[in-house]
Amino acid sequence: MSKAMSMDxxxxxxxxxxxxxxxxxxxxxPILGGTDVxxxxxxxxxxxxxxxxxxxxxxLAEWELRDGVVRLGAGVPYSRIITELGDLLPGLAxxxxxVGSPQIRNRATVGGNLGSASPxxxxxxxxxxxxxxxxxxxxxxVRIIAVDEFFLGPKRSALQPGELIRAIGIPVTGxxxxxxxxxxxxxxVIAVCSxxxxxxxxxxxxxxxxxxxxxxxxxxxxxEEFLGAELDWDGPLDxxxxxxxxxxxxxxxxxxxDVRGTAAYRRHALSVLARRTLTWSWEExxxx
Amino acid sequence: MTTVDMRYTGSALDRVEGLEKxxxxxxxxxxxxxxxxxxxVPVQAAIARxxxxxxxxxxxxxxxxxxxxxxxxxxxxxxxxxxxxxxxFQSRRVAYRGQYIAVVVAETYEEAKEAARLLRxxxxxxxxxxxLRADHPNMYRPEKVNPNYPTDTEHGDPxxxxxxxxxxVDATYSTPAEHNNPMEPHATVAEWDGDALTLYxxxxxxxxxxxxxxxxxxxxxxxxxxxxxxxxGGFGSKGGPSPYVIIAALAAxxxxxxxxxxxxxxxxxxxxxxxxxxxxxxxxxxxADGRLTAIVHxxxxxxxxxxEFAEQTTTPTRIMYAAPHRRTTHRLVRLDVPTxxxxxxxxxxxxxxxxxxxxxxxxxxxxxxxxxxxIRNEPDxxxxxxxxxxxRNLVACLREGARxxxxxxxxxxxxxxxxxxxxxxxxxxxxxYPVYRRPSQATAQAHRDGRFTVRIAAADIGTGARTVLTxxxxxxxxxxxxxxxxxxxDSALPAASLAGGSMGTASWGTAVVRxxxxxVEGLDRRDGDLPAAGMESSxxxxxxxxxxxxxxxxxxxxxxxxxxxxxxTGETRVLRLLGVFAAGRIINPKTARSQFIGGMTxxxxxxxxEESIMDLEFGDYLNRDLAQYHxxxxxxxxxxxxxxxxxxxxHLNPMGTKGIGEIGIVGTAAAVANAVHHATGVRIxxxxxxxxxxxx
Numbered sequence: 001m002s003k004a005m006s007m008d009x010x011x012x013x014x015x016x017x018x019x020x021x022x023x024x025x026x027x028x029x030p031i032l033g034g035t036d037v038x039x040x041x042x043x044x045x046x047x048x049x050x051x052x053x054x055x056x057x058x059x060l061a062e063w064e065l066r067d068g069v070v071r072l073g074a075g076v077p078y079s080r081i082i083t084e085l086g087d088l089l090p091g092l093a094x095x096x097x098x099v100g101s102p103q104i105r106n107r108a109t110v111g112g113n114l115g116s117a118s119p120x121x122x123x124x125x126x127x128x129x130x131x132x133x134x135x136x137x138x139x140x141x142v143r144i145i146a147v148d149e150f151f152l153g154p155k156r157s158a159l160q161p162g163e164l165i166r167a168i169g170i171p172v173t174g175x176x177x178x179x180x181x182x183x184x185x186x187x188x189v190i191a192v193c194s195x196x197x198x199x200x201x202x203x204x205x206x207x208x209x210x211x212x213x214x215x216x217x218x219x220x221x222x223x224e225e226f227l228g229a230e231l232d233w234d235g236p237l238d239x240x241x242x243x244x245x246x247x248x249x250x251x252x253x254x255x256x257x258d259v260r261g262t263a264a265y266r267r268h269a270l271s272v273l274a275r276r277t278l279t280w281s282w283e284e285x286x287x288x
Numbered sequence: 289m290t291t292v293d294m295r296y297t298g299s300a301l302d303r304v305e306g307l308e309k310x311x312x313x314x315x316x317x318x319x320x321x322x323x324x325x326x327x328x329v330p331v332q333a334a335i336a337r338x339x340x341x342x343x344x345x346x347x348x349x350x351x352x353x354x355x356x357x358x359x360x361x362x363x364x365x366x367x368x369x370x371x372x373x374x375x376x377f378q379s380r381r382v383a384y385r386g387q388y389i390a391v392v393v394a395e396t397y398e399e400a401k402e403a404a405r406l407l408r409x410x411x412x413x414x415x416x417x418x419x420l421r422a423d424h425p426n427m428y429r430p431e432k433v434n435p436n437y438p439t440d441t442e443h444g445d446p447x448x449x450x451x452x453x454x455x456x457v458d459a460t461y462s463t464p465a466e467h468n469n470p471m472e473p474h475a476t477v478a479e480w481d482g483d484a485l486t487l488y489x490x491x492x493x494x495x496x497x498x499x500x501x502x503x504x505x506x507x508x509x510x511x512x513x514x515x516x517x518x519x520x521g522g523f524g525s526k527g528g529p530s531p532y533v534i535i536a537a538l539a540a541x542x543x544x545x546x547x548x549x550x551x552x553x554x555x556x557x558x559x560x561x562x563x564x565x566x567x568x569x570x571x572x573x574x575x576a577d578g579r580l581t582a583i584v585h586x587x588x589x590x591x592x593x594x595x596e597f598a599e600q601t602t603t604p605t606r607i608m609y610a611a612p613h614r615r616t617t618h619r620l621v622r623l624d625v626p627t628x629x630x631x632x633x634x635x636x637x638x639x640x641x642x643x644x645x646x647x648x649x650x651x652x653x654x655x656x657x658x659x660x661x662x663i664r665n666e667p668d669x670x671x672x673x674x675x676x677x678x679x680r681n682l683v684a685c686l687r688e689g690a691r692x693x694x695x696x697x698x699x700x701x702x703x704x705x706x707x708x709x710x711x712x713x714x715x716x717x718x719x720x721y722p723v724y725r726r727p728s729q730a731t732a733q734a735h736r737d738g739r740f741t742v743r744i745a746a747a748d749i750g751t752g753a754r755t756v757l758t759x760x761x762x763x764x765x766x767x768x769x770x771x772x773x774x775x776x777x778d779s780a781l782p783a784a785s786l787a788g789g790s791m792g793t794a795s796w797g798t799a800v801v802r803x804x805x806x807x808v809e810g811l812d813r814r815d816g817d818l819p820a821a822g823m824e825s826s827x828x829x830x831x832x833x834x835x836x837x838x839x840x841x842x843x844x845x846x847x848x849x850x851x852x853x854x855x856x857t858g859e860t861r862v863l864r865l866l867g868v869f870a871a872g873r874i875i876n877p878k879t880a881r882s883q884f885i886g887g888m889t890x891x892x893x894x895x896x897x898e899e900s901i902m903d904l905e906f907g908d909y910l911n912r913d914l915a916q917y918h919x920x921x922x923x924x925x926x927x928x929x930x931x932x933x934x935x936x937x938x939h940l941n942p943m944g945t946k947g948i949g950e951i952g953i954v955g956t957a958a959a960v961a962n963a964v965h966h967a968t969g970v971r972i973x974x975x976x977x978x979x980x981x982x983x984x
Contacts, residue, residue, distance in 0.1 A: 044405065101921075182857055184979065185897055186923035190915070192979070259901055259911055265858075265980035272856040
């Protein structure tokens with residue numbers, strides 16, 4: 001007779017208890033909104049030894065603004081990002097609106113999105129473009145990981161055994177930010193591909209984030225460098241520059257053919273999204 | 289034929305069981321818990337073709353709570369029937385991947401699920417063939433197509449007519465496999481009492497399930513009772529008992545306790561039927577003025593190796609347009625795939641996508657407005673049978689739709705209308721659905737308190753059947769709906785035809801009217817003086833329906849769509865959808881509108897989203913849940929309206945109704961595809977209209 005499967009359900013009331021529980025059982029699977037974890041359990045894709053329910057820890061569901069950085073608790077749901085952070089984090093708020101359905105936006109969190117590390121996660125491109133940092137913690141201490149070093153592979157992140165995501169630090173740039181996603185229907189859809197952009201006028205720099213078009217979400221470094229060199233921050237947007245930017249973004253991706261779209265289509269669409277979001281951001285920047 | 293007085297029929301009565309449903313009191317199949325209930329979880333074949341060598345039953349019996357594991361090797365024998373899909377566990381053969389090959393019964397659902405997951409099955413796999421292609425060497429001509437139409441028809445000399453036609457359209461269209469996804473997945477609870485079986489099932493026809501299940505277990509139909517008061521959608525997938533019903537009954541008999549079996553959403557993609565993929569070649573020959581001289585429509589489809597289901601894809605082409613030379617054919621290939629079945633408007637739905645796309649191509653070739661082209665080819669009588677139409681108001685639908693939609697002065701040039709980033713286009717397609725009516729029985733009972741009970745084993749699968757039967761009964765009984773209780777959804781009630789073929793209201797309504805008329809007559813004879821037990825009358829419409837005049841009876845409609853296609857990404861959104869229908873008298877405008885726009889939404893979904901993708905390597909459908917098999921979301925349906933034209937047809941039934949459950953889906957996909965062509969100049973002949981198809 002095989003061992004009957006059982007799963008512990010741990011519900012720490014404080015962050016310290018959560019870290020202790022994770023240290024005691026590094027295989028314990030953290031759960032917040034459950035919009036990814038419960039699907040995995042339901043489809044029997046994973047069988048963690050324990051579920052570590054973090055929803056009772058008050059500070060995870062809070063955010064604060066300090067020194068020009070929003071420290072977003074890992075458990076703040078998307079619906080609150082939309083209503084509370086639209087001014088400070090416009091790119092993430094736009095991306096949040098494209099997540100699932102209202103019910104899912106009420107449950108799902110950026111912390112959970114990062115924990116799952118799906119290449120198609122809707123928050124990732126906006127975080128990459130904004131230059132966010134992931135604050136992770138274990139009983140050993142706190143580590144700050146730049147978000148573009150966080151994703152290691154499909155559903156694999158830089159989290160080490162015993163570490164939990166505490167918060168995400170997102171700089172408030174005051175510059176325009178955009179996010180655009182292609183889906184096969186208007187709601188409740190996994191991105192065919194997505195793109196986030198953030199202008200950092202103070203640094204005369206543009207941040208980018210590509211989703212659903214490579215094994216991990218990623219920045220288009222060459223495209224960012226190109227804009228850094230070629231953008232005339234005091235003039236109108238040169239069409240040729242925007243087009244070249246689109247090409248460089250497409251070139252940064254390494255998409256595949258799947259049921260949602262072909263690789264060729266994804267590259268094409270990414271160039272369109274990059275050009276488009278740059279144009280929108282530039283219009284906003286010039287109007288301010 | 290008499291006509292029902294129209295006091296309550298025609299009014300927008302709220303659903304009579306609406307409150308029960310929205311408060312959760314309406315009980316669905318899964319929500320029945322007889323004493324000593326146990327749970328069954330079936331096991332699906334992990335190969336697409338071959339044999340089951342062995343199943344390790346003993347190992348799972350060791351698991352907590354497990355009562356039985358049943359497969360071919362230890363299953364009780366069923367009485368042989370001609371339905372191979374229902375002969376569960378009667379053979380070692382595996383006909384398709386996902387076929388139910390065993391079942392585990394346990395005290396709880398979780399225990400059964402875990403044991404089913406661990407059940408070791410040894411197979412001898414064989415090479416499988418799951419790809420439909422028109423030139424498949426095993427294509428053959430089935431003897432008939434669903435439900436009982438001739439496979440092929442031919443009139444005149446279509447080949448010569450096509451050769452000499454001044455204008456020729458010759459195009460091949462394809463539609464993918466599509467799966468029904470009713471809100472409520474299939475479920476049944478089976479309980480034996482000696483040789484008597486009770487099934488709480490989610491079904492479109494309680495009488496039909498009883499008549500099919502009973503002989504498999506060697507008991508008379510009277511020993512089987514099927515209870516199904518509420519059904520959360522069916523669309524055809526609950527038209528007859530699927531294998532899971534037989535498994536539940538077999539398991540319940542085997543373990544001697546009531547058994548509950550719920551089909552999961554993922555399993556539904558293999559075991560509850562689907563719409564066959566189709567490949568269709570349409571050839572239209574016409575004069576320069578658009579008048580058709582020849583219509584040829586050839587369809588290629590698939591079925592499983594164990595059951596022949598031949599969808600009637602080209603049958604609407606037999607009645608749509610006038611042309612002296614014509615041919616329709618169906619060819620089928622038996623593959624190692626699950627058995628296809630009914631999905632809303634089988635035949636008409638995929639067939640009219642091809643025909644109405646081809647008509648749009650002909651309109652462009654002839655430089656004639658597509659509404660006018662259809663009007664120009666309107667036949668005087670059924671073009672193949674020569675029978676008169678009982679009524680046919682396609683032209684009225686087209687004209688009224690064109691007026692409401694703002695079709696006049698439409699510039700036919702494709703790819704020229706821009707609104708911001710969108711290319712805008714409009715499209716039209718005709719719609720049709722046959723008028724069926726089947727014999728049914730009903731009783732009507734008068735109570736001494738002035739109330740009435742009407743009984744018939746009809747099914748309300750979310751259509752509003754219970755409500756419209758209440759309206760029909762109230763008018764016939766010359767009372768108000770709140771005085772009438774209509775009991776349906778139980779095979780112990782007078783036998784009725786199934787909720788399918790859009791024939792429920794016509795079939796059941798006729799029986800209800802006749803039973804109520806007989807009761808009124810009886811009451812009139814007694815001058816209203818009722819015996820203490822009340823009074824009951826019954827009706828059986830077999831004779832009446834058998835004697836009805838031979839006519840060509842069909843509903844018609846016109847679908848108009850406006851789309852916006854993103855010039856750079858190919859994202860297509862349906863901006864407006866308008867359907868105008870001629871479907872006899874409308875009994876309830878509220879529930880009727882829901883049927884029409886529900887069908888149209890499903891047609892929009894077919895046009896843009898729905899596609900079951902066959903995994904050629906493993907031989908099953910790849911996208912088996914609602915996250916991957918996309919149906920339209922509310923956000924995809926922006927502006928949708930359904931209207932109907934007055935139609936007074938005395939040759940139908942006492943209510944004067946035609947069916948409305950399926951016509952809404954017919955033609956919608958073609959209207960959308962035609963609008964996409966008008967918007968972009970790109971003709972998509974293979975559904976769905978995926979964004980990468982528009983950018984290639």
